[in-house]
Amino acid sequence: MEEIKKHDVKAFAYLDQINKEKWTASHDGGWRCGILTTNISECINGVLKGARRLPVSALVEITLERTVHYFHVRAIKGKKMLQNNQLWTDFACKMFISWQQKAVEHTVTKYSHAQQSASVQTRRQGRHGMNTHVIKIANRECSCGKWNQFGIPCSHGQKVCGAYNISAASMVKDYYDVMAYNNTYSKHFEPVQSEDYWDEPNFQLVHDPIIRTVTRPGRNQTTRIHNEMDWRQTRARQEAQQQQGDFSIQENVS
Numbered sequence: 001m002e003e004i005k006k007h008d009v010k011a012f013a014y015l016d017q018i019n020k021e022k023w024t025a026s027h028d029g030g031w032r033c034g035i036l037t038t039n040i041s042e043c044i045n046g047v048l049k050g051a052r053r054l055p056v057s058a059l060v061e062i063t064l065e066r067t068v069h070y071f072h073v074r075a076i077k078g079k080k081m082l083q084n085n086q087l088w089t090d091f092a093c094k095m096f097i098s099w100q101q102k103a104v105e106h107t108v109t110k111y112s113h114a115q116q117s118a119s120v121q122t123r124r125q126g127r128h129g130m131n132t133h134v135i136k137i138a139n140r141e142c143s144c145g146k147w148n149q150f151g152i153p154c155s156h157g158q159k160v161c162g163a164y165n166i167s168a169a170s171m172v173k174d175y176y177d178v179m180a181y182n183n184t185y186s187k188h189f190e191p192v193q194s195e196d197y198w199d200e201p202n203f204q205l206v207h208d209p210i211i212r213t214v215t216r217p218g219r220n221q222t223t224r225i226h227n228e229m230d231w232r233q234t235r236a237r238q239e240a241q242q243q244q245g246d247f248s249i250q251e252n253v254s
């Protein structure tokens with residue numbers, strides 16, 4: 001904070017009034033790698049792919065154009081889901097049903113009616129399975145972590161819901177609701193008129209070519225904090241490279 005204060009007192013005063021856990025990695029208790037944050041930034045990156053490093057006016061135009069398209073496609077999808085009387089979005093439906101089918105194979109032991117807690121044992125499948133998970137319906141949590149992560153009762157959670165005669169479907173988070181999806185994407189954008197009809201700006205844009213000069217060769221290093229998604233990609237890349245290496249060795253031998 002002292003460093004910021006040295007650079008800009010106004011910025012310091014502005015930041016100082018905001019709870020530090022909202023904007024610093026060191027005070028947020030480890031949530032900086034949270035999947036929700038990652039998904040939002042990945043989503044924005046996905047929409048704007050290819051638009052980076054364009055002039056400002058082109059960047060604004062392409063941002064608007066792609067956002068309008070993004071909303072338009074999802075608005076149609078939302079209407080279709082409503083017409084089909086679908087309860088949740090495709091993602092949630094698929095995940096809920098897949099876990100529902102898996103739950104059939106689990107064995108449940110009830111512990112406390114007050115907490116609606118239980119343990120669930122999974123079936124052995126080759127080298128996998130035979131795991132025990134702890135579920136507390138009242139807290140909507142399972143020790144496997146999936147319920148917390150996705151907001152949808154995992155196969156273990158669904159098994160325990162069944163054992164206590166609770167509707168697992170009622171435990172799915174509201175944001176998967178088709179109505180919520182439809183409300184999000186049914187908003188419309190106003191078409192933008194040609195530049196000739198715009199108001200005259202009360203400022204002047206100054207072009208400074210020095211700012212745009214890229215001096216370093218090679219790929220820029222990312223400052224984004226890597227998380228489990230990146231680790232998975234790196235591992236997949238390494239495995240693919242390893243397989244390629246094995247294949248070329250086999251070819252040479254034969």
Ligand SMILES: [Zn+2]
Nearest residue numbers: 142144154156
């Ligand atoms: Zn679970």
